[in-house]
Amino acid sequence: MNVLVIGLGSIATRHIDAVRQLDADAHIYALRSGRNGKEVNGVRNLYSIDEVAASGIDFAIISNPTSCHAAAVKSLLPLRLPMLIEKPVFDSVSYRQLAVDLKSARVPNCVACNLRFLDSIEFLRRYISENDSRRVNEVNVYCGSYLPEWRKGVSDWRQTYSARRDLGGGVHLDLIHDIDYVCSIFGLPVASRGIVRNVSTLGIDAADYANFTLIYPTFCASVILDYYRRDYKRCCEIVFEDTTWTLDIPTDKITDSDGNIVFKGNTSVADTYLLQMRYFMNLVAERRYECSNDALEACDILAISTDYERFD
Incomplete structure (x- = not known):
């Protein structure tokens, strides 16, 4: 299995570990924003969407900063790659149309709220x-x-x-x-x-x-x-x-x-990352388009967390 990761921070490491526990032969690729990024053992760097398209990717993990999620989803949408998007789905509900576009294109997607699996x-x-x-x-x-x-x-x-x-x-x-x-x-x-x-x-x-x-x-x-x-x-x-x-x-x-x-x-909270990844990888393998927490549902929850008064 070929897995693309966008954003190689600490949460990406958890997701990569989960992938490797489920598929020891998985190939991990990272879409990098520049060539000065730190090398990560066992991860092959890619530098353009064209390279992604040519790499036979089975699904993508979007784990860059929240403010960059929308741009990542938009760039991958034409490839119709299944996406596991780290929570929160976006940093603003103004990107809701992207979630609608994912659903309309029947792109399997799930937002990573791992506590659901406790x-x-x-x-x-x-x-x-x-x-x-x-x-x-x-x-x-x-x-x-x-x-x-x-x-x-x-x-x-x-x-x-x-x-x-x-x-x-x-x-x-x-x-x-x-x-x-x-x-x-x-x-x-x-x-x-x-x-x-x-x-x-x-x-x-x-x-x-x-x-x-x-x-x-x-x-x-x-x-x-x-x-x-x-x-x-x-x-x-x-x-x-x-x-x-x-x-x-x-x-x-x-x-x-x-x-x-x-x-x-x-289960421990740590266990839920593996359970979540198993659920998502099964969804991809079975070519299912409906999941328990897709981007559109996550936008409804994001609307709650971004509707507030600020008192500083």
Whole structure:
């Protein structure tokens, strides 16, 4: 299998590792913006779309900075290559027409929101779908982590795209996973409200705090995200009429308000990258055009995360 990668950062490394676990003989190519780029072992460099077209590529992974996703999709669209697009799909919903064009051209595409593949989130998605008569009164989602420690070996974390607004960074985009999995479980909200800020001690110009309220017909879901929490925490509370379930994402476990285990999965967040890649590679192999999170669906979720008031 021949795989093209656009953007050779840390997330690309995860995707490449997943490809190689699933296909040890896969050939990895990278479309480079110039000839001064760092050589990566086992990756062959390409420098033009013409070279891409001549290389027999089976699918592409778009993992460059978010602000460059739209240009990458537009350049590959005429080749009709299946695309795995790193989240968020774009940095603005103004590029929605590109997602429509992908669907119209029947180009297989999937946006990489790997938390959808965590066992406990898949359990919740099934449970809510199959028990729609059980009343949910409230949902509370939180993710707090420490951006300076995200990427080991980076000389200046403030120059990573996550920390820079001009590259499409900001916690409301970087941690769109948490809005995404809420929507995958409960569907799209009827409305949303959001605020973002960047007034923490991190001193970056991208948003380092975000607070969204997703409004559903009979409940609201609160999603709070930040870049500055040193003790990593990622969780989701579902407040039913008679009990509260708490999902702890790092341990893939759901407990009720009495401490009883409702569900215990067997995946780690690291495992979800492999599960996601297996899903996508099967989609490509089977020539299927519909997936659980294509660019058009991802644009609906992006519309939530980019509709906010900013208070700096």
